[in-house]
Amino acid sequence: MKQFIIFVQKEFFHIFRDRKSLLIIILMPIVQIILFGFALTNEIKDSNIVILDNSKDVATTEIIQRLEASRYFNVARYLHIEGDLETAFKTGTIRLAIVFQPGFRESLLHSNHAQVQLIADATDPNTATTVTNYASNIIRDYQTDLNNLVQTPYMITPQLRMLYNPQLKGAYNFVPGVMAMILILISAMMTSVAIVREKEINTMEVLLVSPLKPLLFILSKAIPYMFLSLVNVSTILIVSVTLLEVPINGSLALLMAEALLFIAAAVSLGLMISNVTDSQQTALMLSLMGLLLPTLLLGGFMFPIESMPWPLRIASNLVPSKWFFIIIKNVMIKGLGFTMVWKETLVLFTMAVFFLGISLSKFKIRLA
Amino acid sequence: MSETVISADKLTKKFGDFIATNEISFEVKKGEIFGFLGANGAGKTTAIRMFCGLLLPSSGAATVAGFDVYRQTEKIKQNIGYMSQKFSLYEDLTVKENIRFYAGIYGMNRQSIKEKTVGLLKQLNLASEPNTLVKSLPLGWKQKLAFSVAIFHEPKVVFLDEPTGGVDPITRREFWNLIYQAAERGITIFVTTHYMDEAEYCNRVSIMVDGKIEALDTPRNLKKIFTAASMDEVFLQFARGAKRGE
Structure with missing residues (x-):
């Protein structure tokens, strides 16, 4: 336990010493929400x-x-x-x-x-x-x-009601989307880069020679970024509620719990990436191409999955963001409870456990 | 005679057809400074990695601090220190934070870390720099610090893989003073190098050529046997016969 605390503390030193990256991590969600909220709107005006x-x-x-x-x-x-x-x-x-x-x-x-x-x-x-x-x-x-x-004898007047989003605001759709994107980016990418960095500067060798347990190493790497991701979820929610007037109709606790589950899945993906690469650059590229791109294309918030050809529809099921997006929309916008999202939660949970299992078993205690 | 800390018996590591270390056998006693010489590619690093539990041997037997390298790597890890040829402290942490981190990883408690840190900083002339980031220290200081960190938890053995690469002779001399002090405290030193003046500082040296140990004795005896004036000349006689190069 003492080892664990010391390791986590060290990770936070790394994060706080690198002011620029920290600033990007903290500000990115705010900038993105504002960008999507005011610049990239689906409404066509003037x-x-x-x-x-x-x-x-x-x-x-x-x-x-x-x-x-x-x-x-x-x-x-x-x-x-x-x-x-x-x-x-x-x-x-x-x-x-x-x-x-x-x-x-x-x-x-x-x-x-x-x-x-x-x-x-x-x-x-x-x-x-x-x-x-x-x-x-x-x-x-x-x-x-x-x-x-003029009185006409017969007339049918359709009465339209737009449920959950009467003003047809784009924000209702992209707030959950941006959340998925940011969490994938921060949790997966930063975790993988943080681990690969230890390989690059050779401290990994010293750590492998030390009595430190691999599980402890992985957890210590993951926890600071999980914490940062939760901070991001909070800022996204605050900005959405105050600036974009997107309500949180469901339970906030459930929302946070689901976010934590998604973060865990994303971190596990980051660990998998760090297992297969030795340079920070490769880790970065893999995270962008392998995680961010699928999230954008197949996550469901940019392009409707229903209108995709069937191979892509099937492929989208493998993207964790898709499930997270559905959950967050249901909980946050529709105000549904856990009983209505348990299936999606189960999928996400299975994914997290699966990815974590793979990365733990693949984690190399020895060099060759 | 004092206890044996490292023993190897026909220890071999193959990577496919390539035999990196070929049936090496030797023993190292407690408090000894054991020089492990060889040209680049001779198999020094592979051997060290097997002793540290980073690589599984292909065949042969070896123990470190009395523990078996096949089955008791966790026990071995508790009892060794390690410093690799490439520098391995965290540049964006301060001197004190690096010491605390590595000591903490080895399970030392806060109080003893604190007390020992003060003494160590004084010894390294870093008493006024505990909060300096490691990246702003000169290379020689970094290496002395890295060595001190590697033996901070008082291991039975410390493995040094070309610890003095790229530093000037004076700093290297200072580095070796630290090594002597550690050896006097009973820490066994296992060091690879290709600086032959450093080989003279060792109690015993082994010379490895193409994965095999070709000679093993005190520097003085080796010079006598090979009728050489310095370790440099001894080494060159072997190096000429080597097939693997850089």
Whole structure:
């Protein structure tokens, strides 16, 4: 036990002496949350649009006003002839063109039917879909308001409710995502680098010759980074709740316990990496390519796993972050209890035990 | 005669077809300074690693401090100190922290660490630098400190693998004074080197060529047998016959 305390203390000396790395570890989650929260949002605001109004009546003017009043659109120009549409899109700054048919209001009043054409720049398909949806909704709103004046006999009005995230905030999705990413990065990468460093500076040889037990060595390496990771989880939660107004609907204790489990899995992965490499650089590259990349691509918070081809869907099951992401979303956002996430927890637990088992059995007491 | 601390009997290590150490046999007594000479690649480091429990021998027998190198490596580890050819203190820890860490790993208690540290720092002329980071010490001081740390827990044997590489003759002399002091306290010294002036300081030396021990005696006897003026000349006679080089 005394050995253990002394070793852990030494690890903390290393961490605190290296001010730059420490600062990065502490600040990285905050910067990432803020970056995702304010810069990289899924909402598309202030899209530039052009309007070709062939009718110029009360109805079209009303619709244009509503479009402009919303925070989604910004009317860049009014066109006069069809041929200008092409050139407008070619400048690249226009996301959407809205074309009203001639005699729009007349047609609407007399034949109960009028046409408006939405033309979107679909070089970025997701943006195109989102932007046309926004516009369609605004036009539909106008139509509903008209209908209030004229009684129509049959009408179905779908009432939409966005559960758990009524404002459709991206933060609800990426806060758990960033958490998974940061924890993988800090726990796995830092642990592997810390161990490989001992090999690089030859202190490993002296430690192997000493009576220190391998398990003690591994635990002493892991615990300081587990502690730092918990600090990170706390800062991420604090920043999310205060700055991004993401609530913690479930039990905080459960959340922390799940985070600890994930950290344990990540640390075990870091140990595995340190077993197979002798240089800090390789350890770093392996952590980035082998852990961070799968977390980003297959973790489920950047790209929806459901729409991936089946080999990738299966592969994603091997990524611990995927399970952690599901757990955190369920607990934090939906407020579910342990009974609803026990399966995912079990998967994560099995992974942690499996990785730890491998790295412990592979840990070399001898040099060859 | 005093007790035997290290014994090797036809100790052999093979890496595939390559025989790194080939049936080496010798005994080292308590408090002896045993020089283990040989050119690069002769198999010195391999031998040391087998004694320290870092490598399992392929065949032969050996004991260190009375414990078997096959089955009692944990016991061996309790009783030895080790300093490798590459420097092995933590550069980003202070002098005091390094001492405390290594002493703690060997299970020494806080009080005795504290008391011994004071004496050690005085001996090394580091009394005013306990809180200096090791990386800002000159190389010679680092090596003296590393040696002192290796014997801080009073092991029965200390293995030194080319401990004085890259330092000037004066510092090397000082380093050897530390070795003598340790030997006087009864610590057995097992040291590899390729500085032949250092070989003269040893009680007995063995000369290893291509994995085999070709000569083993006191420096004085070796010089007599090979009619040489210095250990350097003795060594050169063997080195010319070596097939493995750098």
